[in-house]
Amino acid sequence: MSTIELNTSITDAEWEVMRVVWANDRVTSKTVISVLKEKMDWTESTIKTILGRLVEKGVLNTEQEGRKFIYTANIVEKEAVRDYAEDIFNRICKKKVGNVIGSIIEDHVLSFDDIDRLEKILEIKKSFAVEEVDCQCTEGQCECHLHHH
Numbered sequence: 001m002s003t004i005e006l007n008t009s010i011t012d013a014e015w016e017v018m019r020v021v022w023a024n025d026r027v028t029s030k031t032v033i034s035v036l037k038e039k040m041d042w043t044e045s046t047i048k049t050i051l052g053r054l055v056e057k058g059v060l061n062t063e064q065e066g067r068k069f070i071y072t073a074n075i076v077e078k079e080a081v082r083d084y085a086e087d088i089f090n091r092i093c094k095k096k097v098g099n100v101i102g103s104i105i106e107d108h109v110l111s112f113d114d115i116d117r118l119e120k121i122l123e124i125k126k127s128f129a130v131e132e133v134d135c136q137c138t139e140g141q142c143e144c145h146l147h148h149h
Contacts, residue, residue: 010059010080016040017050021060022077028068093142095133 010018020035021027033047051071054060061072089097105118135144 013050014054017047017054018059018073018080021071021073026070026072028070093135093137093144095135095144
């Protein structure tokens with residue numbers, strides 16, 4: 001599976017479908033329907049419409065095998081999630097990123113392996129840490145400019 005640069009946003013509904021594709025590598029619409037029909041209370045036609053939209057956007061590939069269409073992802077899940085997180089962090093003041101990451105960690109269950117990995121990452125990040133993160137917002141987009149007087 002290749003990673004391609006997409007300037008296409010994926011809607012919440014499309015994320016649900018993509019999660020099924022990522023989990024199964026190669027998937028038929030029948031499989032996607034069986035996974036999501038009950039969870040999302042969607043009709044078959046809704047799911048097929050979403051699959052079609054993802055193909056149009058270039059996020060999914062489709063190939064025909066007999067009478068079935070097989071869907072595969074054009075983007076790697078890890079990269080899509082990273083891009084999604086980056087998009088969120090680009091929408092907030094750079095000074096608040098650490099607090100947001102801290103809140104995410106506080107609000108979610110983590111395994112011991114997750115915590116060990118985070119501790120290692122933070123230890124490495126310490127050697128590159130700055131005294132204070134620079135605000136890169138336009139004046140009026142955050143409260144930082146109020147504290148510079």
